[in-house]
Amino acid sequence: MGVAPALVRLNNGNFCCYLCKTNMFRLDCSMEPTEGIENYLELTLREQQLIPDGGRVLVAVSGGMDSVCLLYSLLALTKAGYDFSLMAAHVDHGLRPESGADAQFVAQLCAELGIECYVKHVDVQALATQRKQGLEEVGREVRREFLQVVAERESCDRIALAHHRDDQAETVLFRIARGCALSGLAAMRWENGLFIRPFLAASRQQIEEYIQRHAISYVEDASNASVVYARNRLRHQVLPALCSINPEVAARLAQLAQVAALEESYWQQQVATVVQRGASWVGSVLHLDCGAVAQEHSALLARVIRECLRLARGNLSGIEAKHIALVLTLLADGRPQRQLSLPRVWVARRYGQLLFSACPPATCDNFHLTIAEPGRFPLPGGRVLCVTVAELAQGDSGVLGSWGNWVEFDASQVRFPLWVRSVQHGDSMNCVGMVGRKKIKKIFAEKKLTLEQRALSLVLGFDNELLWLLGVRRCGSYMVQSDTSIVLRCTIVPAPD
Amino acid sequence: MGVAPALVRLNNGNFCCYLCKTNMFRLDCSMEPTEGIENYLELTLREQQLIPDGGRVLVAVSGGMDSVCLLYSLLALTKAGYDFSLMAAHVDHGLRPESGADAQFVAQLCAELGIECYVKHVDVQALATQRKQGLEEVGREVRREFLQVVAERESCDRIALAHHRDDQAETVLFRIARGCALSGLAAMRWENGLFIRPFLAASRQQIEEYIQRHAISYVEDASNASVVYARNRLRHQVLPALCSINPEVAARLAQLAQVAALEESYWQQQVATVVQRGASWVGSVLHLDCGAVAQEHSALLARVIRECLRLARGNLSGIEAKHIALVLTLLADGRPQRQLSLPRVWVARRYGQLLFSACPPATCDNFHLTIAEPGRFPLPGGRVLCVTVAELAQGDSGVLGSWGNWVEFDASQVRFPLWVRSVQHGDSMNCVGMVGRKKIKKIFAEKKLTLEQRALSLVLGFDNELLWLLGVRRCGSYMVQSDTSIVLRCTIVPAPD
Numbered sequence: 001m002g003v004a005p006a007l008v009r010l011n012n013g014n015f016c017c018y019l020c021k022t023n024m025f026r027l028d029c030s031m032e033p034t035e036g037i038e039n040y041l042e043l044t045l046r047e048q049q050l051i052p053d054g055g056r057v058l059v060a061v062s063g064g065m066d067s068v069c070l071l072y073s074l075l076a077l078t079k080a081g082y083d084f085s086l087m088a089a090h091v092d093h094g095l096r097p098e099s100g101a102d103a104q105f106v107a108q109l110c111a112e113l114g115i116e117c118y119v120k121h122v123d124v125q126a127l128a129t130q131r132k133q134g135l136e137e138v139g140r141e142v143r144r145e146f147l148q149v150v151a152e153r154e155s156c157d158r159i160a161l162a163h164h165r166d167d168q169a170e171t172v173l174f175r176i177a178r179g180c181a182l183s184g185l186a187a188m189r190w191e192n193g194l195f196i197r198p199f200l201a202a203s204r205q206q207i208e209e210y211i212q213r214h215a216i217s218y219v220e221d222a223s224n225a226s227v228v229y230a231r232n233r234l235r236h237q238v239l240p241a242l243c244s245i246n247p248e249v250a251a252r253l254a255q256l257a258q259v260a261a262l263e264e265s266y267w268q269q270q271v272a273t274v275v276q277r278g279a280s281w282v283g284s285v286l287h288l289d290c291g292a293v294a295q296e297h298s299a300l301l302a303r304v305i306r307e308c309l310r311l312a313r314g315n316l317s318g319i320e321a322k323h324i325a326l327v328l329t330l331l332a333d334g335r336p337q338r339q340l341s342l343p344r345v346w347v348a349r350r351y352g353q354l355l356f357s358a359c360p361p362a363t364c365d366n367f368h369l370t371i372a373e374p375g376r377f378p379l380p381g382g383r384v385l386c387v388t389v390a391e392l393a394q395g396d397s398g399v400l401g402s403w404g405n406w407v408e409f410d411a412s413q414v415r416f417p418l419w420v421r422s423v424q425h426g427d428s429m430n431c432v433g434m435v436g437r438k439k440i441k442k443i444f445a446e447k448k449l450t451l452e453q454r455a456l457s458l459v460l461g462f463d464n465e466l467l468w469l470l471g472v473r474r475c476g477s478y479m480v481q482s483d484t485s486i487v488l489r490c491t492i493v494p495a496p497d
Numbered sequence: 498m499g500v501a502p503a504l505v506r507l508n509n510g511n512f513c514c515y516l517c518k519t520n521m522f523r524l525d526c527s528m529e530p531t532e533g534i535e536n537y538l539e540l541t542l543r544e545q546q547l548i549p550d551g552g553r554v555l556v557a558v559s560g561g562m563d564s565v566c567l568l569y570s571l572l573a574l575t576k577a578g579y580d581f582s583l584m585a586a587h588v589d590h591g592l593r594p595e596s597g598a599d600a601q602f603v604a605q606l607c608a609e610l611g612i613e614c615y616v617k618h619v620d621v622q623a624l625a626t627q628r629k630q631g632l633e634e635v636g637r638e639v640r641r642e643f644l645q646v647v648a649e650r651e652s653c654d655r656i657a658l659a660h661h662r663d664d665q666a667e668t669v670l671f672r673i674a675r676g677c678a679l680s681g682l683a684a685m686r687w688e689n690g691l692f693i694r695p696f697l698a699a700s701r702q703q704i705e706e707y708i709q710r711h712a713i714s715y716v717e718d719a720s721n722a723s724v725v726y727a728r729n730r731l732r733h734q735v736l737p738a739l740c741s742i743n744p745e746v747a748a749r750l751a752q753l754a755q756v757a758a759l760e761e762s763y764w765q766q767q768v769a770t771v772v773q774r775g776a777s778w779v780g781s782v783l784h785l786d787c788g789a790v791a792q793e794h795s796a797l798l799a800r801v802i803r804e805c806l807r808l809a810r811g812n813l814s815g816i817e818a819k820h821i822a823l824v825l826t827l828l829a830d831g832r833p834q835r836q837l838s839l840p841r842v843w844v845a846r847r848y849g850q851l852l853f854s855a856c857p858p859a860t861c862d863n864f865h866l867t868i869a870e871p872g873r874f875p876l877p878g879g880r881v882l883c884v885t886v887a888e889l890a891q892g893d894s895g896v897l898g899s900w901g902n903w904v905e906f907d908a909s910q911v912r913f914p915l916w917v918r919s920v921q922h923g924d925s926m927n928c929v930g931m932v933g934r935k936k937i938k939k940i941f942a943e944k945k946l947t948l949e950q951r952a953l954s955l956v957l958g959f960d961n962e963l964l965w966l967l968g969v970r971r972c973g974s975y976m977v978q979s980d981t982s983i984v985l986r987c988t989i990v991p992a993p994d
Contacts, residue, residue, distance in 0.1 A: 177739045179749030181756055182679060230742040241734040242674045245727040252676030255818055259678055266796035299763035321752055 055157040066162035169253035185260035312356035363455035382495025411488035552654035563659035666750035682757035809853035860952035879992025908985035926963040
């Protein structure tokens, strides 16, 4: 059509991207929205409410049969007066010699149809090597990123993908083959963020019929002819064999996905109720109250655990059924403190709580600090110890000799240098109100400190004497008396949240 | 071993059945429960609690590798001191020339192992023709019946089937191919009534290894070599192709089944809660209160509908997703009275209720009865009309001229013969307290009678005059007055429940 594509260079992170924007003009379209796929499409857009009135739709066009059919049939609906407008986008992955020609084909087609089109050339091979990812994965990421960039730039309301019912069937089978929970069976959705899949209930055959009836040109996707890839193995071996058992198998698989998606939304609702009731964040650690979930059905409990793992890690990749089962043993097991290192997540039972965290908790092994004079001293875990000398006592915090953020000693008896160090095996101290010494380990157990609290515990002392198990218990000596004239005061400033 | 089988003839319905009961004696078993499948079995029996202490287990032995392996490995556990005892049973389907030899093999094997064995010969082909069912279906039914008969006769606590993980994978795939809801993915269970499947998590390979290591004899199942049947197509085409995508696919499919079974039990619990709250039986019709379920998630609602259909029909065979969707439209639709004829079940919306019934409700079209004198007259729907003449009035039942089971007229004005007939299009009557006539149809609507109540409605009259819309409304004439000397009294005796 003699349209000179305007090349625009976008700066998009690590790699260059060229935009070929065809001029906008309209051609008459000979099709009426009265047949097969167009009727289907019109019904689907209405039933699934995929496009808002007056919406702008960006169609992802590979140049293959499915996406070309989607472009033509959506265009036919706009010609018939449906209230939305179209744009197109194409990504050339540069993986096949003919990929440049495919891009040219799409640009030319859109020019002929009067549809504005963005084309991007990416060296997916180089990018995959650089990112150490698979070609397919990188290709998908690049496409998605580009489509979203264009959609935002052009204020598109929706991005239309041409996945159809047979793709959905393959996706379901692929997930089954790879191994998935029931939620995975939901496979592709009608709508996912900006992305919509108007063809999700249309068969490949419907699409082929439309393409043939209108003698529409498209490019062959070379990978379709090969059985190298899993998806093609599914398409050319598994699905035909299943079809010989039930010719309707693709429809049944797509239906299974639809039921799974519906039931998934129920599960999410049920799980959210339990999580809201039983789980809470303490800093970056998710705490799940064991008592609050103990009565739940084990199926729901397993899903709640999955959700807690998702919340703690950000996603569930690499999490398998056996990991969920391990976490469930923490719940069932009577032992008060156990922990698991699962892929990219740390899970622990701490008395009545299950803890989920992306990082194992901080410890302060082998910490040692000498305090030669009053001042502020940073401690592991973001805490700060303030040591001051004053004439007036304020009294210890908390119950006498017990939990609290500060303590006071008679400074005439306790002298610098003091020291602060990690708790060591066998540490003991003489406590207020008792004869003899008590092991630190026993104090930990009495106070039901979690292993994390124990690992972060420090002791303050001078000479060979333990004065204070920081924040937990003080020794019974060197108390401030009525005749104390000078007071040594130690205060912990907790880490900011 | 020279054991003469004792032939016993059982009378079991339509077909003869022979029991071959070998004598009981014990042989030493050279195997120790220390390896592969035996360890697996020991762990499984304990974890899944499949056999009670001291239990008697009937093993279904086809003579094929799997069931022979199950027999040997269970026997090894009893030899090693595990507290249960074994029996065996075999059904010869008579479908292959060598099937008699297979039965002989199993009888001989059991005799050698000192395991009591029942053998039954059935002409499955003839039975399938007679019952108009498939060979596979009839074969399964015959086996199950026989196993249950033997189990009862011999007081067995469990019937052990040799289905393994790869069978489970095939079953899941088969159900997916045929089309199923998520509940169908649960496939075979560890336990189902008396039946247990101890090998459900064992692979075919584990079984093969055991058989080979001990050079155990078994018979080849000829159908295994053919790809004629769906199951064999799955085994020889679909599963190998899926294995090339993921070598662990059988384990993943079995795991999917296990998760589905667990989640299914949660769904059953959720559905039962809603059904208990919202549904009740009125005679043989299940009523579901629309208001009580209106707020439920549509996934749960769909399952509640399925359960109501199951309760009304007895099972769900032939019920598909589209049928559930149709019932849901009755709920969503604002119209007060609509009905559906689904396969073997009648479903109707009647104002605030959804009705489910195995049979469409009774009607009394074209009923006509002439009443020449007082007496008792049977009416459609099991009701009886009593007509009496008395000197003393008792007054009409219900509100004046409205709903009630009896009415009284001044017998000096209303004379025999009376008649009772179905309501006809256009019927009207003059009602108490109003001028002019009111259409029966309007009375139906005012009273919000269901279509079933309307279809069972009758009118009593004499000459061309309607006296009473039975049980609903009387006419405004022929009232009993203070000077009435003789009373015509009509009473409906309702149908017994």
